[in-house]
Amino acid sequence: MEVKVSDIFFDLDHTLWDFEKNSALAFREVFMKYGIDVNLEDFLLIYIPINLKYWELYQYDKITQDQLRYGRLKEAFDQLGYEIVDDMINILSVEYIQYLPQFNHLFEGTEEILEYLSKKYRLHIITNGFHEVQGNKLRNSNIHHYFRTITNSETAGVKKPHPQIFEYALKQANVQKENCIMIGDNLEADVLGAINCGMDAILFNPEKPATTENIKCVAHLIHLKEYL
Template identity: 35%
Template sequence: MSQYKHLFFDLDNTLWNFTENARSALFDVYTTYNLNRYYPEFDSYFNQFEENNVALWRLYGADKITKEFLNTERFLAPLRKFGILNEPLARAMSTFYLEQCCEKTAVMPNTFSTLDYLKPHYDLYIISNGFKEVQYKKLKKSGLSGYFNKIFLSEEVGHHKPKPEFFAHMFSVSNAQKKDSLVIGDNFEADIEGAMNFGIDQVYYSADSSQTLIKQPTYTIHNLSELCSFL
């Protein structure tokens, strides 16, 4: 019998396939706004966007930039290379991109079968740094909403993962205890180190089986179905 009662899942690239869905949404932006005028190949645009996006999300997670700046800058930066400084255009592209993301429904392998197995035995929660106007829609559209007792979003909590205030809030609301809780996520810094530093057991969902880790999580999996072997 598992010692755990409360399972806290990250959303993006843990359950909802962010890599596939975001790429598809960005391709919609690329075609709708005729960005082949500047980037003849979608991959070149995608790589430029992704480089900026990753850096901006790190700054956002550290509270160094606003959500509004992130959303505008990640679309403005690839255009700026061509002398285009049209912020209203970048904001329109961002709005369209987020709308398209909400329509995408790809999930990680074995998501539904794993949740079906876990739901009767555990209280399940979502913990995410994603934007609130997007995450709820993504959960509903992809059929994930009904599995979870509570959704914890950093915008609503007032703190981002991996800050201890985020984890303290989720415990105060869920009435869970550290000893019977497990955090499951793909982001080592936000999910795993955040939980580790707060004294919660963790499951690192790693897509790279050859990855070398300096700190060892409580568990490491490479497919969600592996949760069923110890929960």
């Protein structure tokens, strides 16, 4: 007999909230404010993979939050060959975090799918993002009202894919894992993390829809209707 899904857990960044687009806009504002004379496209080409590398280190507790915020900028500027003092890097790292949630671009279909799913399921967020920023992102993009609970790694004490963050989120939502499904863009953190915890999962991958055998996957959020 098929288990009935009652609750859906979403990742936020790169799944609903268009991190790369909003991040580029935040950097544009901060660089203009402080007169950082770099070509934004050249900077982002270098910064994006560096940022992903630092987030993976942070995900597995190999660096601190402060090391993440400083290190990704320092390494990007070094690779770009742009001379900048440490004090300015620290200022930029703080300002960037403040500007980031002011932009609210969502992935295409986000509001439509949340409206559709919210009529059938209880919706929740599980994120490794910083508590201070994620709430602002949800409010400023006007999707906060769709979610019953918001679990972040700071309050849970661990980060995805650690099973404890999923257990924490399930407890917050007062639901059994058998009745839940996790949706996110990160195969390891979101999908395999949830599966290893005993939850079902769907990978959101707009770049390569057919990624891993036996993993449900969608290239567009609206395609979630095929599963839900």
